[in-house]
Each structure stands twice: as C-alpha cells, then as structure tokens.
C-alpha cells in the first residue's frame with residue numbers, strides 16, 4: 001500500500017494537487033501551511049498544521065511529502081521548501097494526473113508533477129521537482145532540468161534541453177533542439193528560436209533578450 005501523504009502548502013497549486021491526488025486514490029493525511037485553505041473542501045478532510053516544524057510529528061520512513069508550493073518566476077519558495085524538508089530526511093513523491101499522457105520511454109525524476117492534459121513524449125527526461133503544468137507538451141527526447149516549471153500550454157519541441165530552475169511561461173514555445181540555460185525565464189507567449197544563456201529573461205514573439213544578470 002502507498003504511504004500516506006502530507007501536502008506542503010495550501011494555495012492554488014496545492015489545491016489542484018489535492019483534487020488530482022483524490023482522483024488517483026491517494027491518501028493525504030495532513031497539510032502544513034501558515035494559512036488554512038478555506039476554498040477547497042478536500043482540505044477539510046485532512047489535519048491542518050500551521051508550522052513547518054510540525055512535521056516532527058511524523059517519521060520520514062512512514063510518510064511522503066507533496067510539494068504544493070506553486071512556482072512563479074523570480075520566487076524561490078518552492079525550492080526552499082523542498083530543501084528544508086529534504087534536509088530533515090523527508091522525501092517528496094511524484095504526482096501524475098490520470099489525464100496526462102506519459103510515454104513509457106520517458107523518465108521522470110523524484111518529485112516531478114505532471115498535471116492534467118500534459119503530454120510527455122518518447123525519450124524525454126524530466127528532472128527532480130519539476131512541474132509539467134496543465135496541457136503542456138514536452139516533445140520527444142527533451143531533457144528538462146531540475147526545478148523547472150513548464151507552465152500551462154507551453155510547448156518544448158523535440159530535443160530541447162533546459163538546465164535547472166527554468167520557467168517556461170504559459171503558452172510559450174521553444175523550437176526544436178535548442179538549449180536553455182540555468183535560471184532562465186521564458187515569458188508568457190514567447191517563441192524561442194535561439195539558444196538562451198544562463199540567468200536570462202526573454203519574452204516576445206521573437207524572444208529577444210531583454211535582461212541578463
């Protein structure tokens with residue numbers, strides 16, 4: 001039997017995950033967040049804990065965590081949460097929507113979240129703790145790094161490589177075979193037609209570089 005789950009977070013992303021875990025028949029026994037969720041009745045069924053330190057009530061061998069912190073450009077909360085609880089010996093589980101299509105030859109690392117309607121094609125690899133959000137398409141042989149957020153309806157064409165901490169914005173498109181560096185933000189709706197260096201923000205139809213640290 002699967003281990004019981006503890007949700008970290010109570011906002012929009014956590015709420016979507018709670019619905020999805022329910023569809024998957026998974027058992028969430030508690031959630032930890034400074035704020036109680038009052039919008040989604042799924043949270044009413046589980047124990048509420050207000051401090052991260054409350055995790056000490058559980059043994060890392062007996063439960064798995066779900067990272068319910070959403071990922072937005074320029075915010076590190078999701079990654080910080082993963083680091084904090086991992087240091088305490090806890091592990092984050094993967095969550096895969098029953099309506100996602102994931103090739104049997106794709107590989108997903110620990111903690112990956114694949115939301116409704118997403119498609120991950122043959123030979124693609126998805127790195128640790130990345131989110132492949134609603135309706136996103138990861139084409140064949142893409143190599144997506146750790147802590148990426150491929151936002152709703154974004155598309156990575158075949159053989160695209162992204163390094164760590166990359167955000168590909170909602171409805172953006174990256175043309176086949178391109179390399180996207182660490183800590184890159186691809187803005188909503190952008191079309192990326194060239195390789196992008198580390199720590200760069202791009203947006204617009206031709207994805208011109210507008211900022212580089």
Ligand SMILES: CC(=O)SCCNC(=O)CCNC(=O)[C@H](O)C(C)(C)COP(=O)(O)OP(=O)(O)OC[C@H]1O[C@@H](n2cnc3c(N)ncnc32)[C@H](O)[C@@H]1OP(=O)(O)O
Pocket residue numbers: 073133151152168169170185186187188189190201202203204211
């Ligand atoms: C389930 C979910 O909801 S998941 C959430 C998914 N959301 C996303 O993917 C959003 C991605 N974020 C973006 O596209 C953001 O706009 C960013 C990160 C690119 C903003 O980058 P910044 O450099 O901070 O831009 P800033 O907000 O200061 O805007 C600067 C200018 O660019 C424009 N701009 C910002 N983003 C975009 C964009 N994606 N496309 C075109 N123009 C843009 C702004 O309107 C502004 O124009 P102005 O100077 O004429 O007023």
